[in-house]
Structures are given as C-alpha cells and as structure tokens.
Amino acid sequence: MKNCFEAAKSFYADLGVDVEAAFSRLDRIPVSMHCWQGDDVAGFENAGTLDGGLAVTGNYPGRARNAAELRADIAAVLKLIPGKKRLNIHAIYAETGGGVARNELDVSHFANWLDFAEEQRIGLDFNPTFFSHPLAVEGTLSHADDKIRQFWIEHGIACRRIGAAIGKRLGEPCVTNVWIPDGSKDTPFDRFSPRKRLEEALDAMFAEKIDPRYNIDSVESKLFGIGAESYTVGSHEFYMGYAVSRGKALCLDAGHFHPTEVISDKISSALLFLDDVLLHVSRGVRWDSDHVVCWDAELQAIASEIIRNGWEKRVHIGLDYFDASINRMIAWSVGMRNTCKALLFALLEPAKLLADAEKKRDFGGRLMLMEESKNLPFAPVWNEYCRRCGAPDGFGALESIRKYECEVLSKRK
Numbered sequence: 001m002k003n004c005f006e007a008a009k010s011f012y013a014d015l016g017v018d019v020e021a022a023f024s025r026l027d028r029i030p031v032s033m034h035c036w037q038g039d040d041v042a043g044f045e046n047a048g049t050l051d052g053g054l055a056v057t058g059n060y061p062g063r064a065r066n067a068a069e070l071r072a073d074i075a076a077v078l079k080l081i082p083g084k085k086r087l088n089i090h091a092i093y094a095e096t097g098g099g100v101a102r103n104e105l106d107v108s109h110f111a112n113w114l115d116f117a118e119e120q121r122i123g124l125d126f127n128p129t130f131f132s133h134p135l136a137v138e139g140t141l142s143h144a145d146d147k148i149r150q151f152w153i154e155h156g157i158a159c160r161r162i163g164a165a166i167g168k169r170l171g172e173p174c175v176t177n178v179w180i181p182d183g184s185k186d187t188p189f190d191r192f193s194p195r196k197r198l199e200e201a202l203d204a205m206f207a208e209k210i211d212p213r214y215n216i217d218s219v220e221s222k223l224f225g226i227g228a229e230s231y232t233v234g235s236h237e238f239y240m241g242y243a244v245s246r247g248k249a250l251c252l253d254a255g256h257f258h259p260t261e262v263i264s265d266k267i268s269s270a271l272l273f274l275d276d277v278l279l280h281v282s283r284g285v286r287w288d289s290d291h292v293v294c295w296d297a298e299l300q301a302i303a304s305e306i307i308r309n310g311w312e313k314r315v316h317i318g319l320d321y322f323d324a325s326i327n328r329m330i331a332w333s334v335g336m337r338n339t340c341k342a343l344l345f346a347l348l349e350p351a352k353l354l355a356d357a358e359k360k361r362d363f364g365g366r367l368m369l370m371e372e373s374k375n376l377p378f379a380p381v382w383n384e385y386c387r388r389c390g391a392p393d394g395f396g397a398l399e400s401i402r403k404y405e406c407e408v409l410s411k412r413k
C-alpha cells in the first residue's frame with residue numbers, strides 16, 4: 001500500500017500537484033456533521049412527530065433514543081471519518097430535564113454537548129428549531145399573530161446567544177443557521193405580507209450585536225416543503241436579498257432549488273456580495289428528499305469550487321440529510337467521508353494545467369484534462385490520508401460499523 005502511495009504521489013508531482021501540500025490544506029478544512037441523522041430529527045423534547053414539511057422515511061432499527069446514545073454513536077462514527085470535523089446541533093437537542101420553553105433556552109441546556117465537543121476537540125454549530133412544536137403548525141416568524149411571531153423571535157434571540165456562548169467557549173465561531181417552514185399548501189392571495197413580517201421578525205431577532213468571532217448568523221432558503229407546495233415565505237430571492245442587505249451568511253442547501261439548479265454554481269455569485277456562505281450538502285432525488293450524500297458530480301463540483309477559489313474560510317461546509325432506511329452510522333460516515341474525499345480530489349486536480357488551457361482558450365485541451373483528471377491514481381492517496389488521520393479505509397469503516405451494530409445498535413428496542 002505504501003508503495004502504491006509513493007507511486008501515486010510522484011504521478012501527481014509530474015502533473016505539478018503537491019500531495020503533501022494538499023494533505024496539510026485539507027487538515028484545516030472543517031466539515032460539520034449534522035447530529036440529526038442519528039435520531040431521525042427527533043430531538044429530546046418528546047414533541048411527537050416531525051413536521052414543518054420535513055419527512056424522514058424508513059424504520060431501520062437502532063435509532064438513538066436519548067442524548068447518551070446519540071453522543072455515543074457520534075463519537076463512534078467520528079473515528080471513522082478523516083479530516084477536520086465539527087458537529088451541528090439543533091435547539092431540540094437541549095437537555096433541560098423537561099419544562100423549558102424554546103424561548104427560554106440558554107447555553108446551560110447544552111452543557112453536555114459543549115463538554116462532548118471539547119472531549120472530541122471539535123467545534124459546534126447551532127440551529128434554532130422552528131418546527132416540531134405546537135406553535136409552529138401554521139407558520140413561525142411570518143405568522144400573522146403577534147404573540148406567536150414574538151415567541152419565535154424570542155427563540156431566535158435565545159439561540160443566537162447560545163451560539164455566541166458556544167463560540168466563545170470553544171474558541172471558534174459557531175454558525176447559527178435559521179430555517180423556517182413557513183409557507184402554504186395552496187396558492188395564496190397575498191404573497192407579500194408574510195414576507196414583510198418575516199423581514200421585520202428577522203430584524204428584531206438579529207437586533208442584538210454579536211461578535212462574529214463567536215457567532216455567525218446564517219439564513220436558509222427553500223423552494224417548497226410537504227404541505228407548503230405553492231408558496232414558501234423564505235424563498236431564495238427573499239434570503240439572498242436579506243443576507244446581502246443585512247450582512248448575514250446565506251445557507252445554500254443542495255436540495256432546496258429546482259431540480260436542474262445546482263448550488264455549486266451559486267457560490268461564486270453569493271460570495272461577490274456576501275462574506276460567508278453556509279452549505280447544507282445534501283442529495284435530493286427528484287425532490288428535497290435528503291438522501292445520503294454520494295460522491296457524485298455535484299458534490300465534486302461543490303468541493304472544486306471551494307478549492308479552486310481558496311474559499312475554505314468563507315464557505316462553511318455542513319451536511320444535511322436524514323435517512324432512516326439504512327444503518328444511521330453508515331449514512332453519516334458515507335456522507336462525511338465522501339465530502340472529505342471530494343475536497344481531497346479537488347486539491348489534487350492539475351489546477352495549473354487547467355487554468356493555462358482556459359487562459360489560452362484551448363477548450364479542447366481543458367476538456368481532455370478535466371476528463372483525464374477523473375482517472376488519476378486517487379485511491380492510494382485517499383487511503384493514505386485516512387491512515388494518517390487514524391481513520392480506516394471504507395471497508396474498515398464498514399467492518400467497525402457492523403461490529404457496533406451487533407454490539408450496540410441491535411440491542412436498542
């Protein structure tokens with residue numbers, strides 16, 4: 001194996017690609033793993049079913065039923081993933097002991113997550129939860145009822161403070177992302193008023209100045225959700241305008257656009273007008289189905305976009321999908337390993353040769369180089385990176401998950 005790696009390394013060197021430099025750059029690019037794959041977005045509030053137009057399908061045994069199980073699963077899966085990692089949690093993962101309303105949450109309710117993040121030496125990202133709640137049934141921040149809107153504004157304020165406290169304690173900014181499910185099943189008569197109310201509610205929520213060294217605010221658009229097929233208040237135009245005018249980060253979720261649109265093409269526009277972009281790397285199959293992230297052309301295009309432009313400080317990479325039809329540890333590790341793999345692959349492309357061909361308007365040469373680049377000796381380099389990170393290769397990862405399933409997951413009834 002070692003010999004394969006050395007041979008691959010010199011192969012890349014001949015193309016002007018420095019494998020060791022790629023490794024050290026990759027070491028510094030974090031990918032934020034979403035905790036909610038492990039428990040089907042249930043959280044710890046016992047709120048009942050998932051709503052807000054979100055749907056987790058499947059009933060594979062072994063779902064984490066409480067915080068201890070969820071953290072144990074996350075700790076086990078993180079060992080199988082190379083590269084720099086972060087963890088993304090949601091307000092519904094608070095451990096309050098019961099009876100604390102969402103607008104009264106504070107960082108003390110996330111003490112165990114903070115200890116866990118320190119133990120694991122990873123950063124944390126955060127999300128207010130504007131769904132799976134009795135007051136979220138007919139809208140949240142755009143709701144016409146002042147009291148309901150106010151409740152959600154207060155939840156957002158509480159969550160930004162939690163994000164800032166997390167960022168301060170862990171010494172790196174926490175990205176706190178706002179997504180709301182507000183929309184309507186059938187054609188609305190008035191499309192404007194809910195958007196106006198959302199704009200004002202967000203302004204109220206973001207009124208408090210928070211140091212971006214601790215917390216970065218981000219807003220996430222969507223095309224449609226189940227039960228909100230005809231109108232989504234927080235559309236792409238709404239949030240692009242909002243983020244640009246208020247200096248917020250824009251979250252681009254790969255499943256939240258028309259099926260022929262790709263977020264890899266949106267980053268270079270968004271970053272002309274914004275300091276930061278958050279990615280929800282996901283895989284929509286025909287709709288926003290939140291399938292496990294595969295190493296497909298779009299994942300590669302996203303990674304290449306970031307690497308070619310040196311945007312790894314401005315593009316915050318997070319994953320967002322939930323599949324309950326397969327072993328959840330496999331779902332996590334496949335998506336996380338693929339994202340890291342796509343970044344490494346992008347770091348190893350013969351960038352100089354490609355840029356030169358394009359500059360000379362040698363488009364045939366560019367095409368051929370791009371196609372040939374898909375066939376370079378990548379596998380031994382990837383395996384070596386995994387080895388150096390103390391992570392197994394893919395087959396080893398599968399073996400450990402099977403063992404964990406046998407010893408831990410299968411005992412959960």
Ligand code: RNT
Nearest residue numbers: 036127179222253280320
């Ligand atoms: C929903 C959004 C949102 C959620 C998570 C759980 O369509 O993608 O990001 O998936 O907050």
Ligand code: ZN
Nearest residue numbers: 220253280320
């Ligand atoms: Zn998302």
